[in-house]
Amino acid sequence: MREFEEACARGVAERHIHGEVHLAIGQEAIGAALAGVLRDSDAMVSTHRNHLHAIAKGVPLHPMLAEIFERATGLCGGFGGHMHLFDPARRFSTTGIVGGSLPVALGHAYAARLRGDDAVAVAVVGDGSVNTGGFAESMNMAGAMKLPLVVVVENNEWAISVPFSQASATATIAERAAAFGARGVRVDGLDYERVREAFIDAVDSARAGGGPVIVEATCYRFRGHYEGDLDLYRDQGDKESRREQRDPLAMARAELLESGAADEPELARIDEEVRAEIGGLVQRVLADPFPDPETARRHVFASGLDLPAGV
Amino acid sequence: MDAIRQNINVSQAVAEGLRLEMEADEHVLVIGEDVGRQGGVFGSTRGLQKAFGAERVLDTPISEMAFTGMAVGLAMEGYRPVVEIMFADFIGVCLEQVFNAIAKNPYMSGGATPMPIVIKTAGGAIGSAAQHSQTLWGLYAHLPGLRVVAPSSPHDSKGMMAAAVQSPDPVVFIEHKGLLLKKASSFSHGTDVPRERYTVPLDRAHVVREGRDVTIATLSASVGDALDAAEALALDGIDVEVLDLRSVVPLDWDGITASLRKTRRLLVVDEDYLGFGLSGELITGAIERLGLDGLDSVSRHGLANVPVPASKTLEQAVLPSAASIARAVRESGAGR
Numbered sequence: 151m152r153e154f155e156e157a158c159a160r161g162v163a164e165r166h167i168h169g170e171v172h173l174a175i176g177q178e179a180i181g182a183a184l185a186g187v188l189r190d191s192d193a194m195v196s197t198h199r200n201h202l203h204a205i206a207k208g209v210p211l212h213p214m215l216a217e218i219f220e221r222a223t224g225l226c227g228g229f230g231g232h233m234h235l236f237d238p239a240r241r242f243s244t245t246g247i248v249g250g251s252l253p254v255a256l257g258h259a260y261a262a263r264l265r266g267d268d269a270v271a272v273a274v275v276g277d278g279s280v281n282t283g284g285f286a287e288s289m290n291m292a293g294a295m296k297l298p299l300v301v302v303v304e305n306n307e308w309a310i311s312v313p314f315s316q317a318s319a320t321a322t323i324a325e326r327a328a329a330f331g332a333r334g335v336r337v338d339g340l341d342y343e344r345v346r347e348a349f350i351d352a353v354d355s356a357r358a359g360g361g362p363v364i365v366e367a368t369c370y371r372f373r374g375h376y377e378g379d380l381d382l383y384r385d386q387g388d389k390e391s392r393r394e395q396r397d398p399l400a401m402a403r404a405e406l407l408e409s410g411a412a413d414e415p416e417l418a419r420i421d422e423e424v425r426a427e428i429g430g431l432v433q434r435v436l437a438d439p440f441p442d443p444e445t446a447r448r449h450v451f452a453s454g455l456d457l458p459a460g461v
Numbered sequence: 462m463d464a465i466r467q468n469i470n471v472s473q474a475v476a477e478g479l480r481l482e483m484e485a486d487e488h489v490l491v492i493g494e495d496v497g498r499q500g501g502v503f504g505s506t507r508g509l510q511k512a513f514g515a516e517r518v519l520d521t522p523i524s525e526m527a528f529t530g531m532a533v534g535l536a537m538e539g540y541r542p543v544v545e546i547m548f549a550d551f552i553g554v555c556l557e558q559v560f561n562a563i564a565k566n567p568y569m570s571g572g573a574t575p576m577p578i579v580i581k582t583a584g585g586a587i588g589s590a591a592q593h594s595q596t597l598w599g600l601y602a603h604l605p606g607l608r609v610v611a612p613s614s615p616h617d618s619k620g621m622m623a624a625a626v627q628s629p630d631p632v633v634f635i636e637h638k639g640l641l642l643k644k645a646s647s648f649s650h651g652t653d654v655p656r657e658r659y660t661v662p663l664d665r666a667h668v669v670r671e672g673r674d675v676t677i678a679t680l681s682a683s684v685g686d687a688l689d690a691a692e693a694l695a696l697d698g699i700d701v702e703v704l705d706l707r708s709v710v711p712l713d714w715d716g717i718t719a720s721l722r723k724t725r726r727l728l729v730v731d732e733d734y735l736g737f738g739l740s741g742e743l744i745t746g747a748i749e750r751l752g753l754d755g756l757d758s759v760s761r762h763g764l765a766n767v768p769v770p771a772s773k774t775l776e777q778a779v780l781p782s783a784a785s786i787a788r789a790v791r792e793s794g795a796g797r
């Protein structure tokens with residue numbers, strides 16, 4: 151995940167990507183904890199900061215990176231871009247509008263009810279989104295209808311330059327769950343094991359008909375809000391110390407070594423493999439074609455209806 | 462005004478306009494996401510929180526419905542709120558308050574409840590795909606009760622923001638992301654920004670370049686593209702007049718018809734969706750005023766009823782540019 155996102159950062163720096171890109175470097179423990187838990191029939195709806203969630207949902211890496219690099223071979227043919235990834239086969243989608251992912255996840259949850267199966271819907275959102283009307287309305291409906299909705303909130307303490315503490319009437323997000331007839335848990339989002347436990351528990355409970363659950367995972371984003379953001383609003387010393395001392399990747403590494411689950415040469419070998427895989431992926435994507443400008447009007451209507459430019 | 466200063470860009474100009482209005486009237490306040498500590502994601506409220514405090518320059522949660530509605534109550538209490546909706550696209554989550562309260566309260570109250578609110582927002586495409594690239598002035602313009610303006614230069618940005626804040630009407634003030642990020646030195650017009658307080662009228666179009674053969678009526682970032690196109694066309698002997706509309710509601714019909722009486726040819730260039738928007742309104746209005754015989758040609762060029770795609774090749778295919786504007790002028794028959 152880290153390597154993938156660093157490739158995206160380089161893509162911006164080297165101008166292969168002309169739009170903005172939001173990276174979740176520093177929040178990988180959460181992304182990793184979500185990986186492999188859901189089935190294809192479960193839905194996941196994410197936000198502008200979505201790469202790790204897409205990877206966790208099993209979205210294949212080549213079309214995903216190609217979409218981020220604006221290529222014709224991308225997941226959406228280059229029409230969506232990094233902020234708008236859609237993989238219907240895996241019921242994965244995103245939105246660039248904060249709070250907009252919650253009502254969509256509610257729809258997936260209700261679809262499961264209508265079909266009568268045990269699929270769940272997961273909305274992964276940032277702490278900023280919980281202050282939108284969409285959050286309150288969706289949570290209330292999910293609670294009233296006891297829908298299988300799991301909301302994973304990546305509380306990285308900041309919504310661009312506004313700290314959560316200044317924007318929220320409650321100290322935590324988990325405590326808001328009570329108002330919606332939902333369960334709420336707050337976990338250390340830097341700790342892979344804790345998040346995974348909480349997530350699996352939430353999914354199991356929602357799947358079993360227990361109603362909505364909010365999993366609040368605390369974390370910190372290491373980069374600016376988007377690539378190019380000067381990030382002057384956060385305390386630089388605090389940021390540095392967190393990057394040095396609270397890097398979930400480094401923490402997981404240390405734990406693996408300490409527990410004896412892996413040794414240095416093994417981790418080095420994995421690093422090498424990942425670097426080669428992502429490096430190869432980037433090379434492949436860079437060789438992929440850009441979309442044909444002639445196709446720009448395609449997909450406005452699914453029927454193929456093509457209004458002339460005039461009206 | 463003699464204290465001329467060249468070196469300020471659009472975001473600085475907007476911030477300066479706001480600062481002077483806030484100094485002049487303590488009822489002016491700025492409300493929105495990231496407007497305070499960060500000074501706006503494009504810097505167009507930079508320095509204001511330091512100057513006026515965190516209560517007059519309020520960093521809000523991402524709760525547009527709530528804080529846009531707050532502006533309504535504040536206006537009823539005699540304040541003059543400037544509400545920033547970070548990108549024009551996000552208006553969707555609070556449009557209810559905009560068109561049911563802000564735009565209608567003055568009317569429904571028989572004039573007793575003015576809404577001196579500025580909705581300040583950034584539009585325009587800079588590679589951010591379908592949900593972050595719209596201008597939407599046609600949408601706002603469709604709603605009666607809202608003035609809608611979109612400046613094209615640092616000079617106008619400062620003066621029009623001042624006029625918007627002073628206006629008793631609600632004003633949707635649409636900045637352009639491309640212009641907000643553009644260096645002061647890259648502007649070809651409107652670079653002289655007086656240091657002192659001044660206003661640019663909200664309802665006057667501006668002839669940025671005089672010409673005889675065709676009028677390009679446009680606004681916001683497309684003015685610069687139209688000027689570039691005009692330079693290229695001049696080499697072929699086509700003399701283009703570039704009319705910066707500045708205001709969509711109201712349209713400056715005196716200015717527009719004066720230009721058209723001279724050139725008799727109209728090309729509307731619009732970065733907004735072409736259908737049911739500014740271009741149709743302008744062309745119809747021009748014909749209504751000048752008659753079918755009063756014009757030799759009308760045409761329009763803009764975002765062709767398609768969401769803005771992510772990939773650069775697709776984006777370039779749908780958005781107006783200097784080159785595509787020049788092509789549209791040639792196709793309009795202006796060269797014949």
Ligand SMILES: Cc1ncc(C[n+]2csc(CCOP(=O)(O)OP(=O)(O)O)c2C)c(N)n1
Nearest residue numbers: 199246247248276277278279308309310551
């Ligand atoms: C309705 C809406 N308002 C504002 C924005 C602009 N915006 C994009 S991301 C963001 C901050 C989101 O913060 P959070 O939800 O905590 O997610 P994070 O970026 O921290 O991952 C804002 C204000 C938006 N995209 N949509």
